[in-house]
Structures are given as structure tokens and as C-alpha cells.
Amino acid sequence: MVKVAFFTNDLKNIDAHFGSGEQFAVYDVNAEGFALSGVIPTGEERTEGRVELLQNEHVDIMYCVEIGPAAAAKVVNSKIFPIKYKEVVSIETELSKLQTMIATNPPPFIKKILEARG
Numbered sequence: 001m002v003k004v005a006f007f008t009n010d011l012k013n014i015d016a017h018f019g020s021g022e023q024f025a026v027y028d029v030n031a032e033g034f035a036l037s038g039v040i041p042t043g044e045e046r047t048e049g050r051v052e053l054l055q056n057e058h059v060d061i062m063y064c065v066e067i068g069p070a071a072a073a074k075v076v077n078s079k080i081f082p083i084k085y086k087e088v089v090s091i092e093t094e095l096s097k098l099q100t101m102i103a104t105n106p107p108p109f110i111k112k113i114l115e116a117r118g
Contacts, residue, residue, distance in 0.1 A: 001030045002113050003037065004098065005054055006091050007064035011039065015088040018050065018067035018075075026057045027095060031103035034095045047071045051078050060113045063094060081109055 006014050007021035016022070026037040040053055051074050054062055061081045065088065075082045101110060 001028050001117060002061060002098065002102065002110065003027070003057065003059045004029055004095070005040075005057065005059040005062045006094070007062070008091060012092075013088045013090055014063045014085055014094065015065060018062075018064040018071055018082075019047065021064065024054075024062075025091065026059060027091075029095060029098050029102065031099065034099055047074055051075055051080070054078070054080055060117075061098075061110075063089075081113075 004027050005024045007016035007018055007024045008014060009016050009022065011025055021042060023039055023041045025039050027034050028037050038057070040057060042050055042053065045053060047070070055078055059080055061083060062075060063083045063085065065085050067075070067082055067084050072082050101107065102114070106114065
């Protein structure tokens with residue numbers, strides 16, 4: 001299983017910036033499917049606080065539409081893999097892609113996550 005966070009304003013799309021998004025949705029994803037684990041409000045937290053919120057949820061991969069270089073470095077240093085999109089993308093579409101990757105041929109970074117999770 002992989003824990004994934006999506007910075008989202010509408011809970012349907014990856015449509016929020018890491019630094020200004022008001023919430024993120026956390027999903028558990030495996031080869032059989034995916035399920036919403038929770039929606040976490042970010043409040044007034046800045047970069048360190050947001051990274052800590054992700055760590056508290058045991059997130060492995062984080063999606064957003066934008067993230068600055070310093071924030072991305074802090075996310076990576078916390079052993080969370082950031083994925084940035086330039087345009088709005090459906091959360092369900094990404095979850096389906098991730099599920100298929102895990103079930104068929106996961107890329108090395110996902111294999112590493114799966115091995116670490118046992």
C-alpha cells in the first residue's frame with residue numbers, strides 16, 4: 001500500500017498550491033484499489049508545518065499544482081516524493097493510474113515505497 005496526498009480545493013481535482021492550499025486529501029492505494037483515508041486542513045501552517053502534517057499521515061507521495069524549490073527540498077528531505085502538475089488534474093484519474101502502476105509495473109520509486117512498507 002502507498003499513502004498519497006493531493007492538495008485540493010474541491011476534493012475532486014489536484015488544484016491547489018502546496019503553500020496556499022487549504023487542505024489535502026489522503027488516500028491509501030494498492031493493486032486492488034484505493035480509498036480515502038482522510039481530509040486534512042492545513043490551516044495557517046507554513047512549509048514546515050505542512051510537511052509535518054504530511055509526515056503525521058505517513059504520506060509517501062504528494063501531488064500539487066505548484067511547489068517552490070525550497071518547499072520541494074523539505075518535502076523530499078522528509079522522504080515524501082512530490083509530484084507537481086502545471087494544470088488541474090482529476091484525483092480519480094491519478095488514483096487509477098497509480099493503482100494500475102502498482103498492479104503491473106511500478107517505477108523504481110514506488111517499488112522502494114512498497115518494499116519499505118513491507
